[in-house]
Amino acid sequence: MKKIEVLLSSYNGEAYIMEQLNSLISQTHEAWNIRLRDDGSSDRTLEVVEARQTEFSEHIVWEKGANIGVIPSFFELIRQADESADYFSFCDQDDVCLPRKMERAIQSLDTVDPGIPAMVFTSTQLADNDLNLLGLWPDKPLKSPSFYNALVQNIAVGATVTFNRAALQLIRRRMPHMSHVLMHDWWFYLCVSAFGEVLYDPEPSILYRQHGGNAVGGEVSKIAKLKKKWASFRKHRGTHKLVAQAREFHRLYAGELYDAEKLGQLEAFIEPRTTVMQRIRYLKHSKLYRQSKLENLLFRVLVLIGYI
Known part of the structure; x- marks a missing residue:
């Protein structure tokens, strides 16, 4: 057993x-x-x-x-x-x-x-x-x-x-x-x-x-769920913790990640984006996604304004 x-x-x-x-x-x-x-x-x-x-x-x-x-x-x-x-x-x-x-x-x-x-x-x-x-x-x-x-x-x-x-x-x-x-x-x-x-x-x-x-x-209600997700984003404002976690993964595992597409998406995500045009170009080619259309829209907005 x-x-x-x-x-x-x-x-x-x-x-x-x-x-x-x-x-x-x-x-x-x-x-x-x-x-x-x-x-x-x-x-x-x-x-x-x-x-x-x-x-x-x-x-x-x-x-x-x-x-x-x-x-x-x-x-x-x-x-x-x-x-x-x-x-x-x-x-x-x-x-x-x-x-x-x-x-x-x-x-x-x-x-x-x-x-x-x-x-x-x-x-x-x-x-x-x-x-x-x-x-x-x-x-x-x-x-x-x-x-x-x-x-x-x-x-x-x-x-x-x-x-x-x-x-x-x-x-x-x-x-x-x-x-x-x-x-x-x-x-x-x-x-x-x-x-x-x-x-x-x-x-x-x-x-x-x-x-x-x-x-x-x-959370059960849709409003509560949205409030919680927004609060989570605000909590990490300016800290780029999503990127920091991805960079830590890259530091540890990039040498073993032989899937070229996954590695490319990872490296594009952790690359600095200091201008709006860089962020637009990134979003054009990014395959990263959250689970709902609204969350995806919020994610893209936050990338554009430099939260992420």
Whole structure:
């Protein structure tokens, strides 16, 4: 039976982590273990985990680490992951995994040659703090997942992502500088889409709890979605973080990216554009895209005015 290692980073999660642990115990797939790194919690998170130690026995390995932040914490888990597992799954402390999450992920990834980096992600079932259902998020991608999308947009919700050993090895052999990574799940989407296969399963795999303290959260209404996307662009105004992440990818992987079209689009994206004419010329030849027409229009406007 294929084995999944769950990579769970916790931080002050005593209110929610018990429900998450219960959801892992209730999985229809039975061959799994948890690798938990606590990111310097000041509450009773680890006491809750310790209370379940006997029940989990060999299924859990955990450590209390320094508070380094969500992105470095997940990359530390990636460093520590046990390569004897077949698949690996990101997990957040405050969500609830639906019973067939592991089973369906394995079914998807088993369709890919194990030597090819591969990941699968799903939609989520949004829920409020008490797990009352709110709706599905995000919408099904209008366009296929690809490297040209991953350079400018992340569509893979991290807590739904499961990946194979080849993807783990791809990331581990060239670990990025954390300051250039927008989010661990986005980095996986970028790297795996460059060298392997990104799969999408429309069936939700988690209850994605919305409680105001999420590192990243979902939205149901179109107006809320647009406000969130605009706020994200404004947050990174003048910092060119999309380009910085792409440059970090180029630094690490350009020598291995033998697809000339992908390499050309990457290098065009990271090239400086100091004048309006340079930006117009770039947009004329760019194949990069976001998932909706409105988002694409916003992306092009932001390139023209020098945001990106």
